[in-house]
Amino acid sequence: xxxxxxxxxxxxxxxxxxxxxxxxxxxxxxxxxxxxxxxxxxxxxxxxxxxxxxxxxxxxxxxxxxxxxx
Numbered sequence: 877x878x879x880x881x882x883x884x885x886x887x888x889x890x891x892x893x894x895x896x897x898x899x900x901x902x903x904x905x906x907x908x909x910x911x912x913x914x915x916x917x918x919x920x921x922x923x924x925x926x927x928x929x930x931x932x933x934x935x936x937x938x939x940x941x942x943x944x945x946x
Contacts, residue, residue: 880925881945887919889945890938915939 887905895907895917903922909915917937920926926934935942 878928880928881931883919883921883923883926886926886931886934886945889940890917890919890934893938893940893944895938909938 883905887907890907893909894911895909895915898906898908898916900906900921903920905919905921907917907919915938917934919934920930931945935945
């Protein structure tokens with residue numbers, strides 16, 4: 877079974893890769909990175925473990941790799 881990451885860890889890694897906080901509505905945090913293209917990622921807040929499907933969606937939205945989160 878793959879390792880499950882907390883939302884705090886995911887937010888830290890995204891912040892290290894240039895994503896900035898835009899807004900929060902309820903338990904979802906919106907982050908954005910503007911470069912050649914604009915990338916927007918939605919992360920559930922205050923979760924000890926993010927489900928693997930949600931984590932893979934975050935990877936897809938952010939254009940990062942799973943290795944970036946290790």
